[in-house]
Each structure stands twice: as C-alpha cells, then as structure tokens.
Amino acid sequence: MPELPEVETVVRSLASTITGLTVRSHRISWAGTTRGTDPGLWKELCGREILRLSRRGKMILMEFTAGLTLLIHLKMTGQLLLVPGRKPRDKHTHFILRFAGRTDELRFRDVRKFGFVRCVRSDVLPGLREIRDLGPEPLELDFRSFGLIFKNKKGRLKSRLLDQKALAGIGNIYADEMLHRARLHPLTRAGSLREPELKRLWKSMRRVLREAIKHGGSSIRDFRDSSGAEGEFQVRHRVYGRERLPCPGCGLEIRRIKVGGRSSYFCAACQKKARRPARGRSRTV
C-alpha cells in the first residue's frame, strides 16, 4: 500500500519524533524481517544515535552514528509505529527498537511479511541494488528529463510509471490517479507520447504526489503514519478503487482492467489512447 506519498508521510512523522534518540535495545520477533543483515551489526547499533530520516523512492533510510543505517521497505502492508512500550504486541509485530530514556518504542508491523528492516554500514548503501537501481525522484525531475523516460519505450504507459528503475516511488494508486488527471489511457504505448501529453502527465504527476503528501497519503486498508493516524487522500481519489462509480470529470462509469497484472481504474471517455494523426490522408490539397 505505501507508495511515495505514504512513505514520505511516515518519514516526516518519524523524523520529528525520533531524530536524536539513542538506541537502547532491539528485538527481532520474526527473523525474516531482518533478512540481508549481518547479525553482528545489531550489537553495534546499540548506543547509536539517530542522525537523520530520509526517503528514496519507497525506501526509508534511518541513519545512525558510527556509520550505520537501517534500510526499511514497507512493501504492501508494513507499518512503522511509535507506541507506548506497555501496549501489547500483536502477532504481526516483527521488529522493535527501544530508546534511552524513553518508554515508547518503534515497532515494525507487517501482516504479509514482504517488508524488511535491514541494517547495513552506511558506506555500502550507494552500491546496494535496492538503492542503486532506483530511477530519479519524480518531484525532483525537470520536464525535459521526464520526457526521456518514455522515449522509444514499447511497453504500456502505466507499466512504465510503475517501473522503479524508470521513476522511483510511484505505485498502483498514484499511477491511476495521475493518468486520469492527465487524460491518458493506461494502455497507451509509453513511446507514443508527444510534448502535449508529456506535459499533462508531468504536471499531473507533480500535482497528485504533492497533494497526496499534503493530505498524509491514502489509507485504503492498512496504511497508518507513525502515530497510527490514517491518511486523508483516499477521499480525493478520482478513479482508484471506484469501479462502476461515476467519473468526476464526465459522469461515465469508471472501468477496471488489468495492465501488467495490476488492477487499473480509468474513465474510457476522459482517457483516450494518444492517437497519432493518420499520415497521408485527409489532405486538404
């Protein structure tokens, strides 16, 4: 569930509450969550201070003193929650960090167990596949570079938006939402976009992502920020999850199709495949 706006929301809510805290202890309840970590690093983490929280695509980076970093991915159902240590843990809480002088603790919950919390030495970060292979940040990309992402690409436009190596952080919800606002069909061939369509898409991408961040992301089912609060952007969705409901633009029923195996919601009237004008015909002599 968590895409760029949700991850950004978590990072912001955590940054203001745990930056500067010192690790007192950790607890691993399900080892799968910490896969990829050299087990020896955990004792090094104890006593270290949190220097900085940041986001790269959908990845969360928590930097500590002594050159250690926690790399966290929420995947589908992961949550990072700052809760009172007295609160009972449920069976989906897989990892916990406790801090010096604090009774509350940071818990990683993940119903589907796809997510991970990996501790690494900060200097290896740039070489890690999960970081190295990420495309540019959508909100830091100028229009010209944005256009090049689609040039000569054979696949579907929506699949390209979801490709983390092309653009980092866009997921199923926001791909559908930005396509609707840009009036583009999800099955459009990525390489068929021309300047006007690219401009609409670039502007829609920026508008949707920034608005979603402003509203704390979308809570369809599991998403919560670090205080447990839901996002508010789901009530502003125009197409995602709205099959058979009227399109806010024209009133026609929103349809659902599969694109690259992912559910895709769109309005068949507002979102036409970009049609290149037929050449060599209808010349007005």
Next chain:
DNA sequence: GCCACTGTTAGCAT
C-alpha cells in the same frame, strides 16, 4: 469452504 483479490517487486520466462 472456495476462489478472487490486495497498495510491491525479485526472479524467471519469453
């Protein structure tokens, strides 16, 4: 009970 579906993506097939 069974089946389809779910916000991600690594890994494999084509």
Next chain:
DNA sequence: CATGCTAACAGTGG
C-alpha cells in the same frame, strides 16, 4: 536488453 507473468504471504470479501 526489454518486457511480461508469477510467487512470496496473510487477510478480506463474495
């Protein structure tokens, strides 16, 4: 190389 499909897991809803 580029692109497409599926499994990994657990829960929910029809």
